[in-house]
Amino acid sequence: MASVVKRTISVPADVFAAVEAEVTDGESLSTLFSEGARLLLRQRAGERAIAMYESEHGPISQDALDEADRLLDQAGLH
Numbered sequence: 001m002a003s004v005v006k007r008t009i010s011v012p013a014d015v016f017a018a019v020e021a022e023v024t025d026g027e028s029l030s031t032l033f034s035e036g037a038r039l040l041l042r043q044r045a046g047e048r049a050i051a052m053y054e055s056e057h058g059p060i061s062q063d064a065l066d067e068a069d070r071l072l073d074q075a076g077l078h
Helices: 013-022 029-057 062-074
Strands: none
Touching: 013 029
């Protein structure tokens, strides 16, 4: 098992209630919060990669964005 760090955090009551409602059998609040944090970290890494690409090559064309949307839809990820 990976090492863990225990910290006390403050979460808005509505966010906590929504996350708590998503907990399934055998799952913990810590797991759900960790998964959410990992998703956010991946999203931010992707945003940084896009910004770096655009700083070197200019804005991504609308045609390329449309093709990416089509591929995501086709894969059921959009």
